[in-house]
Amino acid sequence: MQDVIIIGAGVVGCSISYYLTKYDLKVTVLEKCNDVSCGTTKANSAIIHAGYDPKEGTHMARLNVLGSKLTKEVCQKLDVPYQQCGAFVLGFNEEDRKHIELLYQRGVNNGVEGLEIIDHKKALELEPNLSEEVTCALWAKSSAIVSPWELCLALAETSVKNGADFRLNQEVKAIRKENGVFTVTTQDAEYQSRYVINCAGLYADVINEMVNPKSFTINSVKGEYYLIDKSEGKRVSRTIFQCPNKDGKGVLVSPTVHGNLIVGPNAEKNEKEDLSTTSAGLAFVKKAAVRSVPSINFRENIRNFAGNRAKSEVDDFIFEESATENFFNCAAICSPGLSSALGMGYEVLEWLKGKEELKEKTNVVDSRKQIRFKQLSMEEKNELIAKHPEYGRVICRCETVTEGEILAALHSVLPAVSIDGVKRRCNTGMGRCQGGFCGPKITEIIARELHISPLEVLQDLDGSNILKEQIKEDC
Ligand SMILES: Cc1cc2nc3c(=O)[nH]c(=O)nc-3n(C[C@H](O)[C@H](O)[C@H](O)COP(=O)(O)OP(=O)(O)OC[C@H]3O[C@@H](n4cnc5c(N)ncnc54)[C@H](O)[C@@H]3O)c2cc1C
Structure with missing residues (x-):
């Protein structure tokens, strides 16, 4: 027991x-x-x-x-x-300013350190891509x-x-x-x-x-996102919120730890298993986000996704x-x-x-x-490859992830059993091509290492097999 x-x-x-x-x-x-x-x-x-x-x-x-x-x-x-990049909550008018003062006071009461209310000039100095319409911001340095x-x-x-x-x-x-x-x-x-x-x-x-x-x-409330390429990753250097409303913290624009820009979410009641993204939801997100940061280049978007809040x-x-x-x-x-x-x-x-x-x-x-090959110095890379040649084979070219890292993901104490499981452990398929190039190679590696047929390799959850049948060689 x-x-x-x-x-x-x-x-x-x-x-x-x-x-x-x-x-x-x-x-x-x-x-x-x-x-x-x-x-x-x-x-x-x-x-x-x-x-x-x-x-x-x-x-x-x-x-x-x-x-x-x-x-x-x-x-x-x-x-x-993890990066302590800090966050701004933007104000655009007098009503927002009052709300920001309330959030400041609430933060102090909750024991949050490093809060400051800043004016238009300072906000734009620190984040030059913010809208000129911003009048003030709450700066939360511990975010x-x-x-x-x-x-x-x-x-x-x-x-x-x-x-x-x-x-x-x-x-x-x-x-x-x-x-x-x-x-x-x-x-x-x-x-x-x-x-x-x-x-x-x-x-x-x-x-x-x-x-x-x-x-x-428990009701499900869906939030939809844009995940934008690293070329937009420095559009802002902090997480940029607007004043929260009854549905939550509103649409944010933020760098990610992987170097991308994330934009979202909206808030729509939905079914628990519904993770679809919709043109209406994404249009809402885009419109709200450009109010904070007008210059976001949405043409560099590499993925949309949704998550469900448990409310x-x-x-x-x-x-x-x-x-x-x-x-x-x-x-x-x-x-x-x-x-x-x-x-x-x-x-x-x-x-x-x-x-x-x-x-x-x-x-x-x-x-x-963790071994993250692309973060090693040249000497460390050479030393690692000399000992373990599988680190010399780059499988995910966008994110420079090696076969060594994939093998570590497949043989860890909680091993990956799918392509997305490998992705969650070592970032394969996280880049601009979203697994278009490395997907087939990773499928082969998973099949080989788990001693299964490529037909049994999963994208993610059970039933998400990506190959349907093997075409006979004489066809
Ligand atoms: C759009 C959105 C944005 C958010 N942004 C933020 C943010 O920026 N910062 C923040 O702090 N929080 C944020 N959150 C909230 C945060 O993501 C969640 O609070 C957190 O992930 C909840 O974790 P959990 O472990 O409770 O739930 P989950 O991650 O959902 O885990 C629950 C697990 O239970 C399993 N399960 C369910 N039923 C059974 C069963 N019968 N038997 C066995 N297993 C079962 C599920 O498969 C699942 O793996 C956000 C949420 C959403 C949706």
Whole structure:
């Protein structure tokens, strides 16, 4: 029997697993997809928010401010791409100015450091591509950008090294509690534990109702994006927001840690599984974004994508022990959930410490070093290739990713099982051609390394096979 079962391997479930596995606890993570970070965690704005936006006294405010500090530390320890680039919230008129003053005060009350209100001149000096219409801005110096899926993977891999048991392709179907023991049933197995932590994202309401009466509903609110080529990556050097409204933080323009420019999102209620982008949604995003930064060259767009926010009736995270003792809900984790995830991990550990005495493990793994070939010096590259010739074969030409890095992704402690799984681990297909050139080569490498037919190679989730049939050689 396990001590803790965590349901859902997004950034929240993996953050909790990261903290709990530092202690003498048997932890199992059940995830319905074939990889971690396949839900909302892989499709968002990738901002580690400073914490001026959530209302004082909410879980969001507390966990955002704590999470943002912890994310900075953890990204350094686990070698996750992270840049503290800062953010502006732009004002265009007197009403916006009042809102910016409110956000400033809220930030101070929430304990956010490094906030300043600046005028038109200073805003344009720091960000010359902003609209001339900008009258003032809130400058949040602690705001940062991160690679969300690499953060999630780093937390998951570190947990595995510390003993976590990640069970992928396990969809939780039922939960029952008898004599203090939870039995969690998936499509093909039963798992038992003393505690259950519900981190099932858009489906946290369904999981909650497996043991509790209905107490909240999760609705999906879609956000659509442009991801623009690196040629536009320096259009702004900070994350540029407009004043938030009732639907969220509005449309942002931001550099990404991979050197691109991200523009979005809108906010449209939708079905949980709908990740389509629409011409109307993207037109809305474009119109809103050029109000902040008129010169964005949308012709350099390389990809559109969408992510779904998990929203409940309440304007806060649902972060509490449920009516069923020892069953904890991390639900309605909409934005700033990415920024708050490590705060949740930290506090779930504190919650467990309040339940029983926990023993810290000795020899905990809490560091990680990734080989990113293109970031090495010439001497380091030569040295690496001399020892491991597979690092001398560049497979993804846009991002200069080598076969060595792909092999590391396919044989890691949480190995990639698809083309997108490789992409999330080492950035293949992230460049201008979006995998057009390297896709076939990566398919061959996956088939060879996983000892499967190329016909079985997946783009991403189960059923996303990319090749249909082998054409007979004599045809
Ligand atoms: C458009 C958009 C923009 C955003 N921008 C930001 C931002 O800039 N900064 C920020 O801080 N936050 C942002 N967020 C919010 C952030 O992305 C989320 O809060 C965060 O990713 C939620 O993580 P999670 O682990 O709760 O959910 P998920 O990543 O969705 O993980 C839940 C997991 O549970 C699994 N699961 C579901 N049902 C079952 C089941 N029955 N059995 C087993 N597994 C199951 C799913 O497959 C999934 O992997 C944004 C969100 C969106 C949509």
